[in-house]
Amino acid sequence: MELTFIDFQTIILSINRNSSLYSSGKIYVVIIVITVVLCGFFLYLFNLDKKLKSLENKIKSNE
Amino acid sequence: MNNIWVKVLTVILITYTFICGMLRPLNPGIMEVTPSRIESGQQVELSISTYNTHLDQTDNIAYLSIDSLNNIKAISFKAQSSNEAKITFNIPNFLPDNAKFSSASLILVNNIDGGFARPSSITIGQDSVNIVAGKELWEKEKIGHIPEPTSRGFPFRLILEETIRNIYYHVPFWFAMIFLFSCSVFFSIKYLVKPNENDALKVYAFNRVGLFYGIMGLITGAIWAKNTWGQYWSGDIKQNMTAIALLIYAAYFILWKSFRDDQVRLRISSVFTIFAYVAMIPLIFVIPRLYDSLHPGNGGNPALGGEDLDNTMRMVFYPGVIGFILLGIWLTGLFYRMSKIENYLKQ
Numbered sequence: 001m002e003l004t005f006i007d008f009q010t011i012i013l014s015i016n017r018n019s020s021l022y023s024s025g026k027i028y029v030v031i032i033v034i035t036v037v038l039c040g041f042f043l044y045l046f047n048l049d050k051k052l053k054s055l056e057n058k059i060k061s062n063e
Numbered sequence: 064m065n066n067i068w069v070k071v072l073t074v075i076l077i078t079y080t081f082i083c084g085m086l087r088p089l090n091p092g093i094m095e096v097t098p099s100r101i102e103s104g105q106q107v108e109l110s111i112s113t114y115n116t117h118l119d120q121t122d123n124i125a126y127l128s129i130d131s132l133n134n135i136k137a138i139s140f141k142a143q144s145s146n147e148a149k150i151t152f153n154i155p156n157f158l159p160d161n162a163k164f165s166s167a168s169l170i171l172v173n174n175i176d177g178g179f180a181r182p183s184s185i186t187i188g189q190d191s192v193n194i195v196a197g198k199e200l201w202e203k204e205k206i207g208h209i210p211e212p213t214s215r216g217f218p219f220r221l222i223l224e225e226t227i228r229n230i231y232y233h234v235p236f237w238f239a240m241i242f243l244f245s246c247s248v249f250f251s252i253k254y255l256v257k258p259n260e261n262d263a264l265k266v267y268a269f270n271r272v273g274l275f276y277g278i279m280g281l282i283t284g285a286i287w288a289k290n291t292w293g294q295y296w297s298g299d300i301k302q303n304m305t306a307i308a309l310l311i312y313a314a315y316f317i318l319w320k321s322f323r324d325d326q327v328r329l330r331i332s333s334v335f336t337i338f339a340y341v342a343m344i345p346l347i348f349v350i351p352r353l354y355d356s357l358h359p360g361n362g363g364n365p366a367l368g369g370e371d372l373d374n375t376m377r378m379v380f381y382p383g384v385i386g387f388i389l390l391g392i393w394l395t396g397l398f399y400r401m402s403k404i405e406n407y408l409k410q
Contacts, residue, residue, distance in 0.1 A: 026224050
């Protein structure tokens with residue numbers, strides 16, 4: 001079965017309406033906070049990775 | 064922190080916090096009651112909407128309760144769905160009170176969800192006062208045996224609702240930040256007593272990760288605040304004081320960059336770390352407790368106890384705190400090792 005964008009939209013809407021977890025109760029706030037926490041850690045790791053790369057390049061140019 | 068098992072433990076604890084913090088449902092609760100104002104001596108039908116309940120699968124009993132002695136029982140309970148019902152009460156002619164108004168709590172009891180209530184949800188008004196007759200009318204009914212709920216979830220709190228889970232993704236940042244800053248002040252004292260460049264590099268790494276944790280705590284807190292207190296930044300005393308403490312720590316990094324001479328830099332920034340730590344303690348732990356605050360634990364609000372953090376939550380919260388602390392130490396170790404390589408390359 002092929003799912004188009006519209007299908008996804010209707011699925012998400014029906015989840016919003018029917019599931020007690022998503023219908024109310026501000027669960028989306030928790031989802032946003034978790035996303036922010038993970039994104040924060042990932043960005044921090046990317047930053048560290050970039051710095052290590054520049055150090056590696058320095059070592060290579062020294063050799 | 065080079066032991067592989069400590070790293071594995073970190074990953075397990077944080078994964079556990081994320082999964083268990085999301086999976087367990089909330090306890091049942093009452094979201095809305097209409098009308099919220101009724102008159103004595105009438106028959107009223109209340110429409111209620113509840114959360115995580117099974118009203119249509121079992122028999123329900125509803126009470127209106129002014130206090131533990133004065134209760135009335137509903138004369139009919141019509142469940143419309145698992146989370147909606149219409150309840151009819153015969154409100155007695157008089158209230159057991161001298162006042163023109165009394166606020167009553169709505170209590171629901173059933174076999175699946177146990178007992179749950181919405182405190183002070185309804186205001187009952189009366190035209191004439193007759194306290195003796197009122198007491199007789201209200202004291203007849205006693206709230207009977209409340210069955211144990213079939214499953215225990217996280218506490219249901221009005222306004223907070225599902226966002227009570229954010230305790231696991233916001234508060235551990237602060238616990239870990241305090242831990243990391245305490246480590247940094249320990250190593251800066253160690254450096255000042257007996258200068259050893261490695262200790263100063265550790266101070267730098269601890270401050271770096273500590274500041275990152277503090278910023279993450281502010282961001283996650285702001286999102287949570289927007290959806291419960293109404294604004295990202297409501298000028299709450301704890302928010303303001305934490306922002307000041309973090310700015311002091313941010314100054315450390317400017318200081319670190321501003322010296323050419325290594326000896327002077329390590330010495331002055333170690334001294335500054337001690338100053339920043341000493342300034343942070345009253346800013347975060349003392350001042351917010353003296354003023355009114357929206358945060359629990361400040362201005363006389365209780366914290367880390369009661370309905371804000373019960374035993375089901377502690378089982379997720381404390382592993383989360385330990386996990387975040389270990390992750391902070393791990394990140395610090397990476398930064399420390401990196402700056403050691405940097406120093407080696409300079410020579």
